Amino acid sequence: MVATKGSEPAHMNTTTMELKGDREIVIARTFNGPARIVFDAWTKPELVRRWWAPRSLGVTLASCDADVSVGGKYRYVLKGRKGDELGFSGQYVEVDRPNRLVYTQIFEPMSDAGEAIITITFDEHRGQTDVVSSEIYPSAEARDAAVSSGMEHGMREAMDQLDELVTSLS
Amino acid sequence: MIETFAALAEPNRYRIVELLRSGPRPVNYIGERLKLNQPQVSKHLRVLKEVGLVDVHPRAQQRVYELRAERLRQLSEWLERYREIWDARFEEMDKLIDELKAKEKSHGRNKRK
Numbered sequence: 184m185v186a187t188k189g190s191e192p193a194h195m196n197t198t199t200m201e202l203k204g205d206r207e208i209v210i211a212r213t214f215n216g217p218a219r220i221v222f223d224a225w226t227k228p229e230l231v232r233r234w235w236a237p238r239s240l241g242v243t244l245a246s247c248d249a250d251v252s253v254g255g256k257y258r259y260v261l262k263g264r265k266g267d268e269l270g271f272s273g274q275y276v277e278v279d280r281p282n283r284l285v286y287t288q289i290f291e292p293m294s295d296a297g298e299a300i301i302t303i304t305f306d307e308h309r310g311q312t313d314v315v316s317s318e319i320y321p322s323a324e325a326r327d328a329a330v331s332s333g334m335e336h337g338m339r340e341a342m343d344q345l346d347e348l349v350t351s352l353s
Numbered sequence: 354m355i356e357t358f359a360a361l362a363e364p365n366r367y368r369i370v371e372l373l374r375s376g377p378r379p380v381n382y383i384g385e386r387l388k389l390n391q392p393q394v395s396k397h398l399r400v401l402k403e404v405g406l407v408d409v410h411p412r413a414q415q416r417v418y419e420l421r422a423e424r425l426r427q428l429s430e431w432l433e434r435y436r437e438i439w440d441a442r443f444e445e446m447d448k449l450i451d452e453l454k455a456k457e458k459s460h461g462r463n464k465r466k
Contacts (some may be wrong), residue, residue: 185366198443205362208435212443216450221456224449234445240438329434334357 208232208330211321218307221314222281225303226251236261253278257286273298281305284308288318297321357404357428365389366397370406370420377419379396 249257268292278283320326
């Protein structure tokens with residue numbers, strides 16, 4: 184319904200994002216690797232550390248722990264430039280390596296809002312893997328807070344700098 | 354933003370917004386095109402107006418509704434920021450996956466030795 188898509192050249196893998204109804208966000212991306220590798224990169228803490236807090240966003244990963252098994256728990260903590268911390272935690276509901284992963288997620292600053300349910304499918308074809316992540320939030324407010332959370336904790340500043348740069352180049 | 358998305362989540366309101374993309378339209382035109390009666394259309398338009406997605410202008414005996422581009426632009430920018438965060442993550446993941454693939458390959462070679 185409301186979707187956004189990057190304007191990268193066609194040969195690159197683009198990230199698409201779509202809002203469905205008022206509680207769901209669907210993110211999709213293709214990776215140039217087999218599902219078993221993409222699944223591990225997505226779940227194993229020592230690998231998640233490498234990509235979940237990209238330096239370009241001005242945040243670091245303060246901690247990252249996960250017991251990737253049914254009923255197992257995880258907690259990722261982002262740290263902003265000013266030392267502020269932002270925790271994401273939850274529990275694995277379904278772990279079907281390398282095809283499917285379902286887990287709950289609490290955005291700790293808004294824990295009163297309840298849990299989101301995140302379902303990720305990994306679909307391999309000819310050495311590439313299509314990943315589709317569906318995030319269903321407990322309410323429209325919780326979803327919109329999650330989308331807006333990227334603006335907090337130093338990311339906003341980094342993004343503004345990036346925008347300025349892009350504007351000055353174009 | 355919450356109210357704006359809630360307003361758009363209703364299928365008939367979304368259809369009205371789609372229809373108004375072709376230009377300003379009077380209430381009765383919208384009703385005819387979308388097969389909705391006038392009270393329904395008026396109710397939806399009132400909600401869309403409250404969240405700033407449409408504006409209304411009187412023209413002769415009619416009320417003409419038009420989309421507010423500014424509000425739509427804000428919505429798309431807000432979503433685009435979230436997409437950029439994931440895009441930045443996935444670019445890092447691309448590098449990691451290349452590395453893991455290379456590692457797997459060299460392990461495979463070692464095994465065969």
